Every structure is written in structure tokens, then in C-alpha cells.
Amino acid sequence: MKETLLRGFSGLVYIALLLLSFLNEHTLILIFFVFGLICISEFKKLVQLSHWSPYLIFTIIYFVFGYWKIFVNSTYGLDVATQILQVITIFVLLFLIKDLFSEKTIPLFEFKKYILTTFYLSSAFVFLPLITKYDGFFDVSILLGSFILIWINDTAAYFVGKNFGKQKLFPSVSPKKTVEGFLGGVFFACVASFFISLYTYDVSFNSWLILSIIVSTTGTLGDLIESKFKRQANVKDSGTIMPGHGGLLDRLDSIIFAAPFIYLFLRILRHVS
Numbered sequence: 494m495k496e497t498l499l500r501g502f503s504g505l506v507y508i509a510l511l512l513l514s515f516l517n518e519h520t521l522i523l524i525f526f527v528f529g530l531i532c533i534s535e536f537k538k539l540v541q542l543s544h545w546s547p548y549l550i551f552t553i554i555y556f557v558f559g560y561w562k563i564f565v566n567s568t569y570g571l572d573v574a575t576q577i578l579q580v581i582t583i584f585v586l587l588f589l590i591k592d593l594f595s596e597k598t599i600p601l602f603e604f605k606k607y608i609l610t611t612f613y614l615s616s617a618f619v620f621l622p623l624i625t626k627y628d629g630f631f632d633v634s635i636l637l638g639s640f641i642l643i644w645i646n647d648t649a650a651y652f653v654g655k656n657f658g659k660q661k662l663f664p665s666v667s668p669k670k671t672v673e674g675f676l677g678g679v680f681f682a683c684v685a686s687f688f689i690s691l692y693t694y695d696v697s698f699n700s701w702l703i704l705s706i707i708v709s710t711t712g713t714l715g716d717l718i719e720s721k722f723k724r725q726a727n728v729k730d731s732g733t734i735m736p737g738h739g740g741l742l743d744r745l746d747s748i749i750f751a752a753p754f755i756y757l758f759l760r761i762l763r764h765v766s
Contacts, residue, residue, distance in 0.1 A: 500737025515633040529618040535732040547610035585612040617749040627759040646678040653677025679709040715750025
């Protein structure tokens with residue numbers, strides 16, 4: 494009973510902080526900065542990286558992109574810098590996907606650890622605030638909708654997989670995930686995208702439908718990749734900051750992996766519309 498209450502309380506605190514972050518741009522930047530520091534701390538332990546420099550790199554990248562106009566005194570160069578960061582980030586994430594499917598263990602030589610803390614985590618957190626400003630003004634609807642899609646995808650995948658799952662999706666990394674669960678999660682996320690579209694006037698249902706597939710697919714990949722890191726580190730959770738839930742990285746692994754792909758789709762959408 495005590496463990497259930499503790500799990501419920503830590504979950505409520507997490508949800509409350511997320512909702513608080515959506516109040517305004519500065520609150521969101523601050524709260525996700527703290528989330529980023531915690532996730533980097535947890536990830537450093539998973540890959541056995543002791544140096545403090547990833548915190549400094551994250552802080553510089555995060556606030557330069559978060560407050561570009563203050564640092565540069567204009568928005569000049571922001572679009573180009575964002576594109577460069579996006580290309581590098583997605584390139585690194587694609588290599589992680591390759592390692593997920595082709596390697597028994599993800600190679601973790603020293604230089605790669607710094608690459609991952611920079612472009613798997615730090616830059617991913619940069620894209621979370623950028624998603625809220627993709628059209629030039631602060632709007633949390635797409636980021637909030639993406640979180641909702643991930644929660645629905647995860648919940649549906651769990652229940653469909655538990656009741657109907659037969660074929661394992663990736664048994665060497667996550668034995669409980671099934672192909673049926675994955676497809677069920679995508680399906681219910683697609684259904685949810687219709688209802689989300691009713692409350693977001695700037696993004697059509699067709700765009701939300703594509704977003705639901707992007708979020709469900711990349712979110713699942715992000716979860717599997719983090720699970721592989723944990724399996725290599727021989728730990729069940731990335732941390733203990735959320736009693737009953739594990740680490741904060743366990744809660745955010747899907748959205749931070751999906752964020753650069755979400756932002757890429759929004760950029761394409763903006764240029765073709």
C-alpha cells in the first residue's frame with residue numbers, strides 16, 4: 494500500500510511539473526533544463542562517464558538555442574544553426590537505431606559517450622522548447638499533444654500486448670514488448686490524433702495522423718534504445734528519483750528521441766503549407 498501511494502505521488506509530481514512547464518515559455522525552458530540535467534546524470538551512470546563536461550555542454554547548447562534572440566540580439570542565424578543541429582542529431586539517432594538492430598551491445602568508446610550525451614540527450618532537449626515555437630510564437634499544443642500520443646501509445650501497447658501479444662518485438666532488449674502491442678499502440682495513437690486535432694486549429698487531422706505515427710514509432714525506438722543501455726549497464730531503471738517509476742530518463746526516453754523527428758516534420762509542414 495505504501496509503495497502504491499509513493500508511486501502515485503511521484504507520478505503526480507511529474508505530471509504537475511509538466512503541466513506547470515506549459516504555462517509560459519520561460520517556465521518551460523527552466524523545467525526542461527532541470528529535467529535535462531537529471532537525465533544526463535542518469536545517462537552518465539549508465540554509460541560510466543564520470544566527467545562533468547556534459548553538463549556544461551548541455552547548458553550552453555540549451556540556453557543559446559532557448560534564448561538565441563537575447564544572446565545574438567536578433568533571430569539572424571537561428572534557422573541555419575537549428576538545421577545544422579537537427580542534421581547532426583538525427584544522424585546520431587539513426588546510428589543508434591542501427592546499433593539497436595545490428596549490434597549485440599551498443600559500442601561505448603569514450604568519444605562516443607560524449608557524442609551521445611551531446612546529440613542523443615542535450616540536443617534532444619533543445620528541440621522540446623523549439624517545438625513550441627516552430628511557427629514563430631509560443632504554443633504548447635503540439636508538444637502537449639505529442640506527450641498525450643506517447644502516453645496513449647504506451648498504455649495501448651501494454652494492454653494489447655498483454656492480452657493479444659504473441660510475437661516478440663525485440664526479446665533481447667525488452668522481452669515484454671510484442672509486435673501486436675506495438676501495432677495496437679500505433680492504432681490507438683492514430684485514433685487519438687483525431688480528437689487532439691479538434692483542439693489544435695493550426696494543425697490539421699492529416700498532419701496529426703502523420704505525427705501520431707512518427708511519435709509512436711520513434712518513441713518506441715527511443716524506449717528500446719534506452720532499454721538496451723540499461724541492459725548493458727545491468728540495471729532495471731535509469732535512476733531512483735521517481736519512486737515506483739525509476740529514473741526520469743525512463744519517463745522521457747520516448748519523447749526526447751521523438752523530438753528531433755517531430756520538429757523535422759513541423760519544419761517540412763511549414764514550408765509546404
